[in-house]
Each structure stands twice: as structure tokens, then as C-alpha cells.
Amino acid sequence: DVKVTQSSRYLVKRTGEKVFLECVQDMDHENMFWYRQDPGLGLRLIYFSYDVKMKEKGDIPEGYSVSREKKERFSLILESASTNQTSMYLCASSLIAGGRNEQYFGPGTRLTVT
Amino acid sequence: TQLLEQSPQFLSIQEGENLTVYCNSSSVFSSLQWYRQEPGEGPVLLVTVVTGGEVKKLKRLTFQFGDARKDSSLHITAAQPGDTGLYLCAGAGDYKLSFGAGTTVTVRA
Numbered sequence: 320d321v322k323v324t325q326s327s328r329y330l331v332k333r334t335g336e337k338v339f340l341e342c343v344q345d346m347d348h349e350n351m352f353w354y355r356q357d358p359g360l361g362l363r364l365i366y367f368s369y370d371v372k373m374k375e376k377g378d379i380p381e382g383y384s385v386s387r388e389k390k391e392r393f394s395l396i397l398e399s400a401s402t403n404q405t406s407m408y409l410c411a412s413s414l415i416a417g418g419r420n421e422q423y424f425g426p427g428t429r430l431t432v433t
Numbered sequence: 434t435q436l437l438e439q440s441p442q443f444l445s446i447q448e449g450e451n452l453t454v455y456c457n458s459s460s461v462f463s464s465l466q467w468y469r470q471e472p473g474e475g476p477v478l479l480v481t482v483v484t485g486g487e488v489k490k491l492k493r494l495t496f497q498f499g500d501a502r503k504d505s506s507l508h509i510t511a512a513q514p515g516d517t518g519l520y521l522c523a524g525a526g527d528y529k530l531s532f533g534a535g536t537t538v539t540v541r542a
Contacts, residue, residue: 323475350528359442361521361534362476369528397523409475419464419483420525426476 322346323425325410331431338397340428341412350413351393352422353377353385357407362409366394400432437524438459439533446542449511454536456522457504463525465498465505470519470535512540 326341340350344351350369353361354377364377374385382404385393393412398405407429411422437458446452454466464483468476480489482498482505489496492517495508509516517540524531 328473343508348538359534362532364529367528370496375528411475415528419466419481420528421466421478421481422523422530423478424468427473427475 323410323412323423324338325408325425326418327428328426329429329431331433332397332400333433334401336400336432338400338430338432340395340397340408340410340430342393342395342412342425343391344412345394346412346414346422346423347390348414348423349390350410350415350420351387352411352413353383353393353395354409354411355379355404356409357406364408365395400430402432404430405432406430437522437533439522439536441536442534443537443539445539445541446512448513452509452512452538454507454520454522454538455504457534458524458531459467459503460524460531461502462531463502465502466523466525466530467496467505467507468521468523470471470521471517476519476521509538512538514531514540514542516540 323344352367353365366386384396410425413422451496467479485500485502493510494519519535521535522533
């Protein structure tokens with residue numbers, strides 16, 4: 320079974336703090352993704368990476384950055400947290416084969432910025 | 434604007450009833466996936482459909498991919514409380530998935 324783990328289930332941070340969210344997968348997947356999930360909006364892609372040290376902006380990258388130094392680890396960084404970044408953050412990994420791109424998700428980190 | 438539109442947004446039914454969730458788009462996808470998410474957890478993949486017109490069955494769940502590969506439906510027969518959750522459809526592009534906003538299904542015992 321694919322396992323994707325995220326560093327924290329719950330986080331509370333203050334406005335202006337730098338926040339690190341870490342994600343680790345154990346299935347040697349090339350692709351990793353960061354999403355945020357808000358009620359009524361579904362999952363929105365922040366950044367993704369298709370190889371080590373490679374990153375691509377998703378649909379809502381503003382206010383975020385990422386780092387992928389090792390294949391199994393993908394970090395999301397909030398340089399200066401703001402209250403509108405309060406959300407559920409989900410990490411996923413995948414192999415892309417035959418157009419499928421089946422993604423495996425971690426349990427999520429619920430971030431509250433006060 | 435969501436690339437994929439799901440309907441209905443909420444569905445509450447009695448145990449034993451049937452339900453259908455719809456996922457529609459104006460875009461063509463190479464494949465379409467359905468996920469289920471329980472509160473406080475990440476989405477879990479249920480099925481991937483690839484061929485236009487394809488029908489897949491997973492016990493009491495039936496998934497259909499439209500002939501033009503733009504829409505899909507999920508039908509649950511004789512729903513059980515364990516089917517309660519948020520159902521998400523996702524269309525596959527080059528590296529990315531585009532998700533619908535989800536349908537929250539509640540099955541009452």
C-alpha cells in the first residue's frame with residue numbers, strides 16, 4: 320500500500336510567521352502535489368513537482384513556495400502566513416501511466432492562522 | 434470557476450435507497466477518477482475510468498464514463514451508512530488533476 324504522511328495533522332500559527340508543511344511518500348513516485356481544500360471550492364492545486372528539484376506552479380501559487388530536495392519528500396512553505404491561508408492542506412503523490420495519474424493522498428494538515 | 438461541475442452538492446438519503454452523483458465538464462479528459470473522502474482524512478481513490486462509454490462496478494457502486502469523455506456518474510445501490518462521505522470526481526490532464534467541488538453524501542440509518 321502507498322503511504323503518504325504529512326508532518327502535522329493540526330497547526331496553529333500567527334500572522335506573519337513562516338510555516339513549513341512536510342510530506343513524505345514511500346512508493347518511489349515521481350510526482351508530488353500540494354493542494355488546499357476549502358468548503359465549496361474542492362481541491363485547488365498550489366504547486367506540483369514531477370522530479371527532484373523540479374517544481375511547477377499550480378492554480379493558486381501566490382503566497383506559497385515549495386522544495387523538493389529528495390524524491391520522497393515535498394515541502395510546502397508559507398513565507399509569511401496570512402489569515403486567508405487558513406485551510407486544509409493535502410499532499411499527494413502519483414505515478415503517471417497510460418494517462419491515469421492516480422493520486423494517493425496524505426491525511427491532511429488543518430492549518431489555522433490567527 | 435470549476436472545470437468539473439458536480440451535482441448535487443448535498444445528498445441525504447435513508448439506508449437502502451439508491452443515489453446518483455453527476456460530474457460534468459466541457460473539457461475532454463484522458464481519464465476520470467472518483468475519490469471518497471471521510472471527515473479529517475485525505476481522499477481515497479475509488480476508481481479510474483479511461484474509455485468513453487466505459488462502465489465499472491465496484492460492489493454496490495457503478496461508475497460510468499460518458500461517450501465523449503467529458504462527463505461521468507456514480508451510482509450507489511442500496512446505500513449504507515458506511516457510504517457517507519464527500520465524493521470527488523477528478524479529470525486527468527498532463528500532470529495535473531482537475532477536481533470538482535464534491536458531493537456530500539449522508540446515509541441515515
